[in-house]
Amino acid sequence: ASAQTRDVVVFAAASLKNALDDAGAAWMRETGKRVTISYAASNALAKQIEAGAPADLFFSADLDWMDYLASKGSIKPESRVSLLGNALVLVAAKGSTLQVQLQPGIDLAAILGSNRLAMGHVDAVPAGKYGKAALEHLGAWNGVKDKVAQADNVRAALLLVSRGEAPLGIVYRTDAVSDPNVSIVATFPDESHPPIVYPVALTKDSANPDAAAFLAFLRSDKSKPFFDKQGFTFVGKATSGS
Amino acid sequence: MTDWLSPEEWTAVRLSLKVAFVAMTASLIPGIAVALLLERGRFWGRQALDVIVHLPLVLPPVVVGWALLIGFGRRGPIGSFLAEQFGIVLSFRWTGAALACAIMGFPLLVRAIRLSIASVDRKLEDAAGTLGAHPVWVFGIVTLPLILPGIIAGMVLSFAKAMGEFGATITFVSNIPGETQTIPSAIYAYTQVPGGESGAMRLTLVSVVISIAALWMSEWFARRARLRVQAR
Amino acid sequence: MTDWLSPEEWTAVRLSLKVAFVAMTASLIPGIAVALLLERGRFWGRQALDVIVHLPLVLPPVVVGWALLIGFGRRGPIGSFLAEQFGIVLSFRWTGAALACAIMGFPLLVRAIRLSIASVDRKLEDAAGTLGAHPVWVFGIVTLPLILPGIIAGMVLSFAKAMGEFGATITFVSNIPGETQTIPSAIYAYTQVPGGESGAMRLTLVSVVISIAALWMSEWFARRARLRVQAR
Amino acid sequence: MILEVDIRHEQGGFVLQARFQSGGGLTALFGPSGSGKTTIVNAIGGLVRPEHGRVVVQDRVLVDTKKNVFVPKHRRRIGYVFQEGRLFPHLDVRQNLLFGRWFTPRRERTANFDHVVDLLGIGHLLERRPSTLSGGEKQRVAIGRALLADPQLLLMDEPLASLDEARKAEIYPYIERLRDEGAVPIVLVSHSVAEIARLATSVVVLSEGRVTASGRASEILRHTDLFAQVGPAEAGALVEAQILRHEDGFGLTILQAKAGLLTVPRIERPIGAPLRVRLRARDIILSLHRPEGLSALNILPGRIASIDDTGGPSVDVMLECGGDAIVARVTRRSVRELGLAPGLAVHAIIKSIAFDPEALGSVAPHDV
Amino acid sequence: MILEVDIRHEQGGFVLQARFQSGGGLTALFGPSGSGKTTIVNAIGGLVRPEHGRVVVQDRVLVDTKKNVFVPKHRRRIGYVFQEGRLFPHLDVRQNLLFGRWFTPRRERTANFDHVVDLLGIGHLLERRPSTLSGGEKQRVAIGRALLADPQLLLMDEPLASLDEARKAEIYPYIERLRDEGAVPIVLVSHSVAEIARLATSVVVLSEGRVTASGRASEILRHTDLFAQVGPAEAGALVEAQILRHEDGFGLTILQAKAGLLTVPRIERPIGAPLRVRLRARDIILSLHRPEGLSALNILPGRIASIDDTGGPSVDVMLECGGDAIVARVTRRSVRELGLAPGLAVHAIIKSIAFDPEALGSVAPHDV
Ligand SMILES: Nc1ncnc2c1ncn2[C@@H]1O[C@H](COP(=O)(O)OP(=O)(O)OP(=O)(O)O)[C@@H](O)[C@H]1O
Ligand SMILES: Nc1ncnc2c1ncn2[C@@H]1O[C@H](COP(=O)(O)OP(=O)(O)OP(=O)(O)O)[C@@H](O)[C@H]1O
Ligand code: MOO
Ligand SMILES: [Mg+2]
Ligand SMILES: [Mg+2]
16 A cells, blocks of 8 residues: 555554544544554564554653654654653552552551552553652652562553552552542652653654644644543643653 | 454454464474474484574563564564565564464474374384385375374464464564454453453453364364274 | 672572472473373363363463462452462462463473373283283373373473463562562563663573573483383 | 183174183184184283173173173283283383282282293393394293283283294293193183194184184094184194103103003103193004004004095094094095095004194193 | 395394395295394395495395495385384275385386285275284285385295284295296295295294304205204205196195105196195104005105214104105104114105195295
8 A cells, every 4th residue: 555545553552542542533533544553562662663663653651762762763853742641649459448648758568568569560661660769759669669569561550459469559540540449549749750751753764644644633632532531631742852 | 243343353353363374384394394303303403403492482472572573573684685585574564473473383383293203103114115115205104194193283282372472473563453463462452451351351252262163173183183093 | 600690680580490390390290180181081071171271372371360360369269268278379479470380381281291192002001901000000100101201391391481481470470579570570671671682681591591401401301211112 | 611701892894703611721712813813812801891791700700791890901810912012112121021010919929030031031131121122022021921910811812923933842831831730711812723732721713703613622623624724734633641651761751542652752741740642633644554664653553433524635534542532634545545434443653753842732630 | 146145233232143145036034033033134124224244135235334335225125024014004904005006116016906915815904994903914914015015125024923824825825926936035034944944945044143054945954953943843855846747536746756756735736847845854754664554645765864863852864765855853762673774775654644735835947
């Protein structure tokens, strides 16, 4: 197929699936053009784009991998936008009576006792990295660092809490609100961790003129409801590297 | 029935079947050859070949996918060679998914065939030789039929592995609906978002049904192969 | 040499070896039993058992991990039973990692043993029976030694798989350094951060070296087992 | 009856319908290839489960399909020498030989290991694996394995087929001893009439899955035409005799049979020992007068009882020699030339040398 | 020489060092179990690669370790009947039989399928798998498979060991025909002297890996003591004869040998046909006078050439009968009683019936 009629190919972090599927469908209804979205872990997508994947847009779950591609010259820097934000929350299994105030000096370790704190991998998974930063900020990290069960993605961390394996977990608000088996115990203050942003950019090799149009669509208010619905904060502002 | 799965899911199912089938079929002949080499060969580098064949099992799938991306990607040495010389593009195509699945299932295929080869009575091969059959013929009309159970077992393992393979595939060829999104990739995507469980469940069920069918067929073939050899 | 890997990495290597070894060892007897049942048994539900054994191969590892969590987790029916009755806790323990690895490798183990069982000459078992050996004895002193090559092959596959298993393990018992962080988990972490390649490479190399050693040992045992049976 | 078999069994298109009884000792199964011998042995040994019928050994019901009795093979206490060896490839010769012993109650372990190993000449093979043995060596180990299981029933399916005569000659007396002393019933499949004549107490003749004749060896072997199917060369009479004296100078032994004295190559048994002698019909010459100046030492006077014309160039002449029935096979031309007819007095001439060791079997007192 | 073997080969502790030649026809390998027969056949067939030496068949060098020649087995055009069957389990009997044919050049396919199948009596088994065959049936299929490969060299390792006499009697003439007509050299391993006497052109006697005797069958069989190891019963002389006439009324055939006339059971061959007759030493009675009134039809006058005292109860008396050498085995007592001594004129008495079919082999004109 020629570049003219080709679908717009989006490489997007898997956590965006629900919102992006809806947005893509809306765009198709509007323009008659289709988007094809490949959901995987941000790191895998970034490596693939670096290796020449036929992606038009990269929608990352964190800044690191977007920065990585930017440093490799694999994206069009001028197109880069930090589209979404998210909040980090502490969750407990539904019906838990735990009361936690997320303030500096909090002794999370005591609350956990011999139990585990479920998080994304603290070096690898964005939510884990943010969680670690937040706990450090609150001075709780050293106390709990040996009690952290690091999952390979934030959904798995959530699952650990909702299955009752871990009494507490740190996940995104987007995940927490949708799971009826967990309740949000507390929300981490924004300043306790680096801003949670989902950047999106056109890839260097993208030759599909529709790609920019879809990116514009994502940035417009037309797509805002889909992200709102999943609990993201819609930022939509252009950023350069951090 | 058809609307029980979305069109995109049906595509993933079809693609998975195609990928698994092609992976299994394409690795068959190399699998038999490598099994023969490893089981019968006495050559320098046998140990190394043995290790290489086992690597996809030992290494985390992500690493295999990574290695494939580096080697067979558009910019990789083998990938660019294949693309230039034969026009074969693997990266981000279903063919790449098939390659990833074939490689992940290869150690299983080879082992099963090796076990069968080891249990062949070489005296029968000798007998065929005395009757004038060249070693190649001996292989074709004596050894091959006798190792059929192992070949079938190896094919089942390779097919099943290909149906379940995820890490190497998604790392190598990503998760592009209609092109590289197999059932496991689709399941993965479902598990990453709230409310995806039911979708994941449905696809898991499809996988189970397919594997039941595959096992059933393989047992049927294996029984036939065995009946040919055994009494009654 | 020791500082070539970080202490945490060494821990992961040791843990991986332990997990793989325990997974292989613990699944051996059930593996032989299931292989026997599937190959020799004629019972209702044989097909179902066959499918169940193959599922870990067919399903994406994440799904298996999920299922383990639901079944063997603290609140899972089996998990809570084990914890209450025997004090065995699997979740977040290395034992859980071993369970996940054992289950992922089980179809490979069973297949290898099945193939060997199928190639045993049952006339030898009959002969042992005529000499007064009860079927259990016949199994122990005739069948078992004869299927040794298959058992060894199955163990290698199970061990190798356990060394590389990642998806089911991390989903079930997550990644706790010193407790459940195996080599693949550690590699995974490296692959998730930009610039982690060299760390991933180092650990991959360790995996390769271990698998070379394992293969080498298995070949040695297999050769001994074979020599016992064959001429010269 | 020590051994009763009455079974019906189908395999593929082949129907076995066999019924016979035997009073113990050694029961020989005889018949052309594919006639069902191995199948019967398998049914007795518990390797084949017959569709219908009964197998009883020494009053122990091993199979009774009506009563749904089927004693599993490992409880039958048998020693089975298979037609095709079946040595355990992963065990060395010694371990193969001792296999059955592990499962024999300690006090019933009577077979002497060294003795059996010597007898079979396999002492130098004990540390070897079966795959390195020659055909005959394998067979000898298989025999040893069965004997050393101290079986209460010995099944031997062509055990000696690929052994040389010298080795056979060494093994025969052992089998005879088992048969006579041990009270171990033996079932032997053999294509060799000489072997059967020497060893068998009863003979069961099979053809296409059916028993065409069965009875005491002495009866069956006299009916020479029964063996038409296997070549007539080996038929003959079995005669009971006792050792009268040894002629040490000449290496001969003199036997007393009802028919008269028999001079045979020396037999190492005490005076008075009972013996069975096979007089092969084809080895016997008839003479009208008592001959003189012959090298043949055995000349038995007798009377022609009947003449069996089987249609070929030869006829079987049944003689009555002082109470022993003897058969001579002579050409029809001789019958005419000598005017042989029932009632005629003749002399049977037999070379001493014609009694090869195979033809001289030891015999239990109650036997024949 | 049609067949030249000169090899040295070690396997385990066993050393084979064999050297013999044979002028074609059928070469019989004879020796106790474990003496190296199968190893020699394997070396000729290309299944064993001897460490040193040469194998030459019909001027074709198959092995020459000095020149590093080793013709691979599939290019030797052999038909090998293995000691243990080795049928292809995944092929039915017909496919097994025709296996070699696929690799035989079309114009060399002379063996007639139907004929061989009939001969072996395996017509009803063609659709069956080897696993459903009885022991003897398997062996027959294995023989058929080798014959139908139209080999240029036939190797048979105890091919008839587990067949009944009747079947053997049917197969012998076929092997004789191959030997005499087809110019196919045959190597046969057998424990049966009768078989060897009937079929062999040359005999190689082995013991513990060495050739203890080799030569023309007629020579070797006369030296009866060579066979001491396998039991002496079967030794005897081979005599060349021609068919003189048939006595149809009595079903007899009269042969002319140098020693005189021989009356034997009818042989279905034309008058004048050359024949080889085995006169077993143990079947021959010596008489000082020409006997009268005997049922034995063959009385050959001769003179004692020598007396071989082998030490046992019997001695072998070598006779010179009009140009044929004959051996009679008699007791030492007879030697004394009759005063047998070299130079004495005696009569050899042989029953017609003593010539069983096995003892009467056809013979190629150039043979014996
Ligand atoms: N791998 C081995 N190691 C040691 N000895 C061996 C090996 N293979 C064969 N032999 C010995 O070689 C000898 C010759 O074997 P071969 O099979 O040629 O005997 P054979 O004459 O055919 O005997 P048979 O009549 O019993 O078949 C035997 O004593 C056997 O034990
Ligand atoms: N599965 C089967 N299907 C058809 N026929 C069978 C099967 N198994 C055995 N037979 C037939 O049963 C018959 C009897 O077999 P058995 O082994 O008892 O013969 P046998 O008397 O021992 O012969 P041999 O002397 O050749 O060993 C044979 O004709 C054989 O072909
Ligand atoms: O006296 Mo004889 O001739 O040896 O039987
Ligand atoms: Mg049989
Ligand atoms: Mg041999």
